Amino acid sequence: VVSYPGALRLVQVTPSASSVDPQVHTVTWDLARLAPNDRPAVRLDFRVADDAVADQDLGVRAVLQSAGGELAGSVVAAAVRVDAVAGGRGAGAEAFRTVFPRETVLLPFTLRNTGNGPDRFTLKTQSDLGGGVTVVEDRNRDGVRQQDEPVVETTRLLNPQEEIALLAELTVPSDAPDAKRHSIRLAATSERSRSVMSETGRLVVVARPVVAVATQMTAKEGIPGKVFSYQLVCTNTGTSPARRVLVSESLPPELEFVDAQPRP
Numbered sequence: 518v519v520s521y522p523g524a525l526r527l528v529q530v531t532p533s534a535s536s537v538d539p540q541v542h543t544v545t546w547d548l549a550r551l552a553p554n555d556r557p558a559v560r561l562d563f564r565v566a567d568d569a570v571a572d573q574d575l576g577v578r579a580v581l582q583s584a585g586g587e588l589a590g591s592v593v594a595a596a597v598r599v600d601a602v603a604g605g606r607g608a609g610a611e612a613f614r615t616v617f618p619r620e621t622v623l624l625p626f627t628l629r630n631t632g633n634g635p636d637r638f639t640l641k642t643q644s645d646l647g648g649g650v651t652v653v654e655d656r657n658r659d660g661v662r663q664q665d666e667p668v669v670e671t672t673r674l675l676n677p678q679e680e681i682a683l684l685a686e687l688t689v690p691s692d693a694p695d696a697k698r699h700s701i702r703l704a705a706t707s708e709r710s711r712s713v714m715s716e717t718g719r720l721v722v723v724a725r726p727v728v729a730v731a732t733q734m735t736a737k738e739g740i741p742g743k744v745f746s747y748q749l750v751c752t753n754t755g756t757s758p759a760r761r762v763l764v765s766e767s768l769p770p771e772l773e774f775v776d777a778q779p780r781p
Contacts, residue, residue, distance in 0.1 A: 520577070521544075521575075524568075524569040524570070533595075567571065567637040568581055568633065570599065570634065572599065574599075576595075576627065582689060601634040604631035605631060605705050605714075606715050607715045607717035608629075609717045613719075614722070616724070617724055617757060619689060623653075625660050626717060626719075629680040632713075635674050635675065636674070638676045639671050641704045641706070642703055642705070646693065646699040648692060650687045652684045653684040658736045687701065695755045698722050699723065702717070726757050728762060730751050734747040749764060
């Protein structure tokens, strides 16, 4: 009877076994007739499971039993150490987000350790919006930066399949152009293997007011002593509401102000 750990997946046995029980991880051969000095050989081919934890020793134990079930002998095969395989997967929301000039924005990201051993990840950000981007660990996963949530450049130690929530914090420049899309990217590099890197990004669209003032006249001649009128037309061609707009009109000394609607 050969017993093997659950981190191994049995692929093939030679010769065919009397029974195979994948639930308790045993393979049994019935050697009903074993001649003197006979040395039958059995072969077991295993595959290390994808979720096998790194740096653990896997041993296979063979037990020889008599027909009555008494233990006649046992042997433990040499242990096999599971190699460490680094991996990481970052994710951000797919939909773009509308932002406004001078606004401080928090963009949520997640990072999962997809390797088979504990690992830390170095974090780097890149933005074509201008200005710096800082990364904060969102410990309570509420999407809001709390006072006890620090800026991080390297994650804490993550166990296999453990996920961490992050916030990318940035301030939108006051001169960011209207209706333009910008990319905010987060790259995570494994400390176990520097060649393993995961990169993900978010798109933001700047919305800002773009206000222009034009003069519209019905008559182009001004007769001395007579009243003539014109309009100032203020238009917002941007994608964001314009608030607290102040319109100023300077009159030349040849004109005397009479009235305006609405009252200035």
